[in-house]
Amino acid sequence: MDRLKLSFFRSSRSKLSGDFIFEAVVGLFALGILILAFLLFRELFIESGLSRKTFGLSFLFTSTWDPVNEIFGALPFIFGTLVSSFLALLIAVPFSLGIAIYLSELAPEKLRTPLSFIIELLAAIPSVIIGLWGIFILAPFIRDYLAPPLSTYLGFLPLFQGPMYGLSMLTGGVILAIMVIPITSSVSREVIMTVPTHQREAALALGATGWETTRIAVLPYSRSGIFGAVILGFGRAIGETMAVTMVIGNSPRISESLFSPSYTMASVIANEFVEATSKLYVSSLIEIGFLLLVISVIINVAARILVWKLLKVEGGKVA
Amino acid sequence: MQNKITIKNLNAWFGAKQVLHDIDIGIEKNGITAIIGPSGCGKSTFIRCLNRMHEVVPYAKASGKVLVDDRDIYDSDIDPVEIRRRIGMVFQKPNPFPTMSIRDNVVAGLKLGGLKDKKILDTMTEESLKKAALWDEVKNDLNKSGVSLSGGQQQRLCIARALAVEPEVILFDEPCSALDPISTSKIEDLMLELKEKYTIVIVTHNMQQAARVSDHTAFFLYGKLIEFGETDQIFKKPKEKSTEDYIIGRFG
Numbered sequence A: 001m002d003r004l005k006l007s008f009f010r011s012s013r014s015k016l017s018g019d020f021i022f023e024a025v026v027g028l029f030a031l032g033i034l035i036l037a038f039l040l041f042r043e044l045f046i047e048s049g050l051s052r053k054t055f056g057l058s059f060l061f062t063s064t065w066d067p068v069n070e071i072f073g074a075l076p077f078i079f080g081t082l083v084s085s086f087l088a089l090l091i092a093v094p095f096s097l098g099i100a101i102y103l104s105e106l107a108p109e110k111l112r113t114p115l116s117f118i119i120e121l122l123a124a125i126p127s128v129i130i131g132l133w134g135i136f137i138l139a140p141f142i143r144d145y146l147a148p149p150l151s152t153y154l155g156f157l158p159l160f161q162g163p164m165y166g167l168s169m170l171t172g173g174v175i176l177a178i179m180v181i182p183i184t185s186s187v188s189r190e191v192i193m194t195v196p197t198h199q200r201e202a203a204l205a206l207g208a209t210g211w212e213t214t215r216i217a218v219l220p221y222s223r224s225g226i227f228g229a230v231i232l233g234f235g236r237a238i239g240e241t242m243a244v245t246m247v248i249g250n251s252p253r254i255s256e257s258l259f260s261p262s263y264t265m266a267s268v269i270a271n272e273f274v275e276a277t278s279k280l281y282v283s284s285l286i287e288i289g290f291l292l293l294v295i296s297v298i299i300n301v302a303a304r305i306l307v308w309k310l311l312k313v314e315g316g317k318v319a
Numbered sequence B: 001m002q003n004k005i006t007i008k009n010l011n012a013w014f015g016a017k018q019v020l021h022d023i024d025i026g027i028e029k030n031g032i033t034a035i036i037g038p039s040g041c042g043k044s045t046f047i048r049c050l051n052r053m054h055e056v057v058p059y060a061k062a063s064g065k066v067l068v069d070d071r072d073i074y075d076s077d078i079d080p081v082e083i084r085r086r087i088g089m090v091f092q093k094p095n096p097f098p099t100m101s102i103r104d105n106v107v108a109g110l111k112l113g114g115l116k117d118k119k120i121l122d123t124m125t126e127e128s129l130k131k132a133a134l135w136d137e138v139k140n141d142l143n144k145s146g147v148s149l150s151g152g153q154q155q156r157l158c159i160a161r162a163l164a165v166e167p168e169v170i171l172f173d174e175p176c177s178a179l180d181p182i183s184t185s186k187i188e189d190l191m192l193e194l195k196e197k198y199t200i201v202i203v204t205h206n207m208q209q210a211a212r213v214s215d216h217t218a219f220f221l222y223g224k225l226i227e228f229g230e231t232d233q234i235f236k237k238p239k240e241k242s243t244e245d246y247i248i249g250r251f252g
């Protein structure tokens, strides 16, 4: 009874104090975003109808991209997106982990905050700027200094065969890695910092050195959160458009060699949407967009859930 | 009786705040020494100085001598990692490694030491768990996670983990404060058995526990050692007024 009265009293008071209006407005905004996302999803689905009807599932598995004869298959773009993102992760994960461990375990106390801040700032560089840097500095560097030793020493692998022109899958992967590192390393660092002192001390008291403590106590404790951070980085790599478009070469073919140019889902939409003249062409590009949206939503949701769970549950255990 | 550890003129700080003042104590070999005193008086800090765990806290420092078998563990050529292997520690809150199985928890320290032979590891697992009076309860679940156990079992797992590296001294920091009376008495019995082979220091808030298990008792107040002597004497005929006040509960 008392509680009922109280809640009634509170709700009537909150109306008076303006809380109610505030809540309603904020709630509407939140709802608005949800509706917007839903509409976007719906729009992409409807607009890609023609393409889906024409090509069916084979859209996903064929690799002809021929706007003149209106034959469209998305496989080269799916391939380009997935491979460049995987490549980016392959490069970014060790770096990010190293950075996260350094910042949370090894760096002098005074350097930690400024260094993490600088790394997080990297995420704020407009991607077109990174793309420019990629074209003028990174691509020539990879062509002249990274590709030759790779083909000399690892040339027996198909991955490192063929001519290297600079704009390539490899360059795209490296650019993406650079863009993934800030987010993956800062989330990993946060996750690592939630590891409770008693876990570190358990290892130290057994006679573990600093690195051994990281290996047996810190990393295992935070592994699911770190995994989440990696997936978050993957999501970022998959959706990234501008920088990768500028350096990946934009050629819709599937090649085993990382030295060949490639094309991503995001890039093909950005590049060709304006010039897409026929309905089917537009519809096919929209279907690629729809696929991209689905993939990135799934990946981001999965990653957020992982990180969230960890920060909540294991972070909660600290107290 | 011979002393395993001799502490001379020990001082400890957190930043500018001094929390231990000129402590001199001898810890008897194969005995149980209890450390008592009100909260915040420096008991944990004191025992953490005995295996150089104090210095893992940023801004913490210590001065003075801690002689283990006549060798000062604060000598510049001594590796703290080595000291922590010889002087094990069991914490107030059970802290098994949650991602490791029971078996891996027990042998974590041995693996750090480079031991790989599975047979030896298995023997040591069994031996240590038996010493920690946990074997019968977990022998069929050695692959389960260490945190699947109850609090009291987890604490005995941590004891087994500390025993597995075969230390000479074991430091217990309020090992029973999170446990029920049954688990507590199990751990007390265990300590009485362990002192045959090990030297034990235990911090406790529980007067009965100190009286039951320890041979010597040290009473700390505001970072100073007020009184140290045989447990019987401390509890029956304390020399200092403040010791008596604390024991009969006249302190906060």
Ligand SMILES: Nc1ncnc2c1ncn2[C@@H]1O[C@H](COP(=O)(O)OP(=O)(O)OP(=O)(O)O)[C@@H](O)[C@H]1O
Pocket: B014, B019, B037, B038, B039, B040, B041, B042, B043, B044, B045, B046, B057
């Ligand atoms: N990490 C730390 N940083 C700064 N000061 C600390 C830290 N740990 C302990 N202290 C301070 O050092 C003093 C001694 O603490 P200590 O933990 O040794 O007390 P204690 O006797 O073990 O208390 P309790 O019985 O509550 O465990 C206290 O005043 C405490 O506030």
Ligand SMILES: [Mg+2]
Pocket: B043, B044, B045, B173
């Ligand atoms: Mg304490």
